[in-house]
Amino acid sequence: MSENEFSIINNYFKGKGGHSSTFTRFAIGDDASIHCPRTGMDLVVSSDTSVENVHWPDDFSRVKAADRAICSALSDLAAMGANPVAVWANVMARDEKSVKKMAKGVSNALRRYNVELVGGDTCRSAVNALAVTVAGELPEGSAMRRDLAKSTDNVWLAGRLGFHALGLQQWMRYQRDGEYIHCMEEITPLLSAGMHLREMGVKCCIDVSDGLLQDAGHLAVASRIGIDIEVTHVPNWLHMCRSVGAENFFDAVLHGGEDYALLFTAPAEIKIPNALAVQIGCCRVGEGVNLYRNGKLCEVESKGFLHFG
Numbered sequence: 001m002s003e004n005e006f007s008i009i010n011n012y013f014k015g016k017g018g019h020s021s022t023f024t025r026f027a028i029g030d031d032a033s034i035h036c037p038r039t040g041m042d043l044v045v046s047s048d049t050s051v052e053n054v055h056w057p058d059d060f061s062r063v064k065a066a067d068r069a070i071c072s073a074l075s076d077l078a079a080m081g082a083n084p085v086a087v088w089a090n091v092m093a094r095d096e097k098s099v100k101k102m103a104k105g106v107s108n109a110l111r112r113y114n115v116e117l118v119g120g121d122t123c124r125s126a127v128n129a130l131a132v133t134v135a136g137e138l139p140e141g142s143a144m145r146r147d148l149a150k151s152t153d154n155v156w157l158a159g160r161l162g163f164h165a166l167g168l169q170q171w172m173r174y175q176r177d178g179e180y181i182h183c184m185e186e187i188t189p190l191l192s193a194g195m196h197l198r199e200m201g202v203k204c205c206i207d208v209s210d211g212l213l214q215d216a217g218h219l220a221v222a223s224r225i226g227i228d229i230e231v232t233h234v235p236n237w238l239h240m241c242r243s244v245g246a247e248n249f250f251d252a253v254l255h256g257g258e259d260y261a262l263l264f265t266a267p268a269e270i271k272i273p274n275a276l277a278v279q280i281g282c283c284r285v286g287e288g289v290n291l292y293r294n295g296k297l298c299e300v301e302s303k304g305f306l307h308f309g
């Protein structure tokens with residue numbers, strides 16, 4: 001039976017996220033949601049758009065595409081070190097079936113990370129797409145930022161790089177049971193790691209969504225420093241070079257996107273546990289990102305993902 005948008009909102013969105021937090025007084029059902037931020041806390045807000053045929057292939061599961069859209073938005077909160085408290089999901093759908101599938105994906109992701117869905121919008125559109133807004137909180141002034149690296153800091157990486165690009169390669173070759181397919185089907189926002197780093201006193205962090213080279217470059221520019229990275233220190237380097245070819249993995253790490261690892265800098269006094277991250281380089285006075293492979297400076301052209309350009 002076909003449903004109108006109001007019954008879809010009630011049946012597929014309302015109450016379908018994680019548990020409510022004290023941040024929200026009133027969620028879905030009025031013209032707007034109502035919130036009460038806690039004293040002494042900053043609110044961190046980010047908005048992200050995912051569009052069919054831009055962010056996901058049109059033969060990809062709509063449930064998984066929506067799940068990924070939520071998770072990539074949550075990853076921005078991870079990068080800031082914020083604890084997610086609310087999500088708004090604007091769902092644009094070609095047809096009723098698409099809206100229901102995307103609603104399922106939104107709900108799956110929000111339940112996994114226990115974040116409440118507090119509002120959004122639902123409309124018909126020529127292409128399937130989601131615009132996701134996320135809010136998180138953290139103690140006043142403690143957000144990790146791209147512009148707070150010091151030239152004396154070391155550079156660290158939490159999470160994996162290159163795996164999403166390998167999964168996408170397999171998807172494009174129709175290898176639906178490929179070893180890396182699951183790495184492109186699901187995004188894991190490193191929320192606990194981000195909060196842990198912020199609590200340890202880490203000041204500067206970015207999530208790697210557009211390849212290591214491009215995102216390290218953003219951090220270097222924002223902080224007005226240079227960065228040296230030894231690419232062979234990236235997790236699983238040797239094993240991955242053996243299994244998919246050194247040039248292929250090198251390319252996936254540098255230019256592949258959407259792995260959502262956290263790239264951060266920290267002074268030597270902060271002891272980062274090995275289980276949390278690996279050191280892959282250091283900051284220096286100057287500018288730009290220099291990439292080393294077994295100690296040898298590499299010539300690499302920048303070609304991370306750009307929407308325009």
Ligand code: ADP
Pocket residue numbers: 009013014027028029030031032033088089090091117118119120121122
């Ligand atoms: P209005 O016309 O006043 O903007 P809507 O009919 O669009 O209100 O939405 C009604 C309620 O349902 C609002 O609280 C809105 O936030 C919520 N809502 C609509 N679409 C979604 C969605 N995709 N996800 C979560 N909440 C939604």
Ligand code: MG
Pocket residue numbers: 120121122
């Ligand atoms: Mg509306």
